[in-house]
Amino acid sequence: MSQVPLSVIFAFFAWAAPMYSQGAVQARDQSAIKRGEYLFHASGGCSCHALPKGDDTLGGGRPLKTPFGTFYSTNITPDGKAGIGHWSFDDFYNAMAHGERKNGDNLYPTFPYTSFARMRKEDVADLYAYLQTLKPSPRENRPNEALFPLSLRLSVTPWKWLFFHPQPVASEPKQSPAWNRGAYLAQAVAHCGECHSPRNIFGAVETSHYLAGAATGPDGPVPNITPDKKGIGDWDTSDLVDYLKTGMKPNGDFAGSVMAEVIDDGYKYLSEDDLNAIATYVKSVPALPR
Amino acid sequence: MRALIAFAGAVFLGAVSLQAADNNAAYIKARQGQMSALGGHMEALGSLLKGKINKPDLLKAQAEALHSGSMHVTELFPQGSTDKKSHSKASIWKDWKTFEANAADLEKATAELAATAQKSTDAAKIGPAMGKVGEACKSCHKSFKEVEKDAK
Numbered sequence: 001m002s003q004v005p006l007s008v009i010f011a012f013f014a015w016a017a018p019m020y021s022q023g024a025v026q027a028r029d030q031s032a033i034k035r036g037e038y039l040f041h042a043s044g045g046c047s048c049h050a051l052p053k054g055d056d057t058l059g060g061g062r063p064l065k066t067p068f069g070t071f072y073s074t075n076i077t078p079d080g081k082a083g084i085g086h087w088s089f090d091d092f093y094n095a096m097a098h099g100e101r102k103n104g105d106n107l108y109p110t111f112p113y114t115s116f117a118r119m120r121k122e123d124v125a126d127l128y129a130y131l132q133t134l135k136p137s138p139r140e141n142r143p144n145e146a147l148f149p150l151s152l153r154l155s156v157t158p159w160k161w162l163f164f165h166p167q168p169v170a171s172e173p174k175q176s177p178a179w180n181r182g183a184y185l186a187q188a189v190a191h192c193g194e195c196h197s198p199r200n201i202f203g204a205v206e207t208s209h210y211l212a213g214a215a216t217g218p219d220g221p222v223p224n225i226t227p228d229k230k231g232i233g234d235w236d237t238s239d240l241v242d243y244l245k246t247g248m249k250p251n252g253d254f255a256g257s258v259m260a261e262v263i264d265d266g267y268k269y270l271s272e273d274d275l276n277a278i279a280t281y282v283k284s285v286p287a288l289p290r
Numbered sequence: 291m292r293a294l295i296a297f298a299g300a301v302f303l304g305a306v307s308l309q310a311a312d313n314n315a316a317y318i319k320a321r322q323g324q325m326s327a328l329g330g331h332m333e334a335l336g337s338l339l340k341g342k343i344n345k346p347d348l349l350k351a352q353a354e355a356l357h358s359g360s361m362h363v364t365e366l367f368p369q370g371s372t373d374k375k376s377h378s379k380a381s382i383w384k385d386w387k388t389f390e391a392n393a394a395d396l397e398k399a400t401a402e403l404a405a406t407a408q409k410s411t412d413a414a415k416i417g418p419a420m421g422k423v424g425e426a427c428k429s430c431h432k433s434f435k436e437v438e439k440d441a442k
Contacts, residue, residue, distance in 0.1 A: 213440075219436070220437055223438055225441055242336075246421070247428040250333065252333035253325075254431050255437075255438070256377070256435030257432065257437035260432035261432060263428070264428070264432065
């Protein structure tokens with residue numbers, strides 16, 4: 001070994017080092033992608049970004065009817081022109097945490113960045129890594145049909161001043177680790193409150209009535225899922241776990257339409273522990289009649 | 291003369307469609323009853339399994355009842371039979387072939403569950419068979435049933 005010149009040894013490592021670090025990077029990427037896939041499922045599988053039938057990409061175009069107009073979901077596939085393939089992580093993080101497009105324009109809060117802004121940055125990074133592995137779609141984004149002046153993205157700026165002040169999900173030391181995990185998943189990732197909470201006339205979620213149901217949602221009225229008897233008061237934690245896993249309600253009925261979609265595309269893939277955590281948290285929110 | 295025949299025809303068709311509209315409510319109630327019954331059997335079976343209640347005859351009977359209750363679903367969905375009370379989506383009649391296929395899947399899955407229960411009421415066998423029934427329920431509801439208005 002001492003016969004081999006130092007220069008050769010250095011040269012060998014200089015040659016081998018990129019492969020070693022590339023391998024390490026690849027291993028790191030793979031684990032980020034795996035974690036990102038799990039978070040993707042925890043968020044409900046981004047079903048809003050797929051057409052309800054016959055679509056195997058997240059090419060967008062699904063309409064969301066609101067009192068402010070009809071908004072169309074966007075292409076979040078890695079297509080370099082029609083999707084977000086050309087978006088850096090910073091661009092993606094800006095969308096999730098600040099509700100801004102790549103060019104700095106506001107995103108409409110029909111995209112629930114009000115919840116996603118509360119995700120940990122490293123989780124957003126993993127999600128980004130996973131999304132970049134999906135099947136690209138060339139589908140162009142469809143223009144929204146919002147009434148003037150809401151058709152101007154600038155109109156979202158005062159809305160953000162009033163209603164968009166995201167805080168990370170606070171850790172509650174008095175609660176169990178499971179409750180805290182459930183609080184993070186439910187509030188920031190699964191974003192139950194975006195559909196299941198009522199909204200005021202400006203379209204902002206009424207946090208005082210968290211999960212108490214909404215008169216209009218993406219698919220009609222949305223149920224109260226607080227522990228009130230008008231909600232899921234007579235559901236066990238294990239009933240809620242079963243529902244998120246299989247779609248079956250305690251009375252033997254099965255979830256329909258968009259709720260069946262988010263179960264199929266997302267929540268059914270979560271671990272037993274995480275489903276228990278979400279159920280523990282949801283069963284603990286204030287019981288409110290609708 | 292032609293006008294008279296046309297008028298009589300219109301009155302007749304009007305009467306027939308009025309009757310169909312009246313009957314819509316009956317069809318809707320009938321199938322809601324059928325679906326509730328299926329839910330009841332699923333609830334019973336699920337509880338037997340979850341509670342580890344070892345009553346093979348009871349389980350077999352419920353599985354049989356679930357199967358016979360799951361037949362003829364499509365017959366209670368005549369063209370356009372939906373109203374405010376119904377949770378049926380218009381897509382049922384736009385996509386009738388898929389609706390029929392979903393109903394056939396349900397009959398097949400409940401038949402398999404009943405057959406499995408005859409051989410063994412072991413949770414390890416019944417669980418997956420019930421899972422297949424659940425998938426059939428969910429799959430049809432995903433396409434053709436409105437999202438629930440309340441959590442009951």
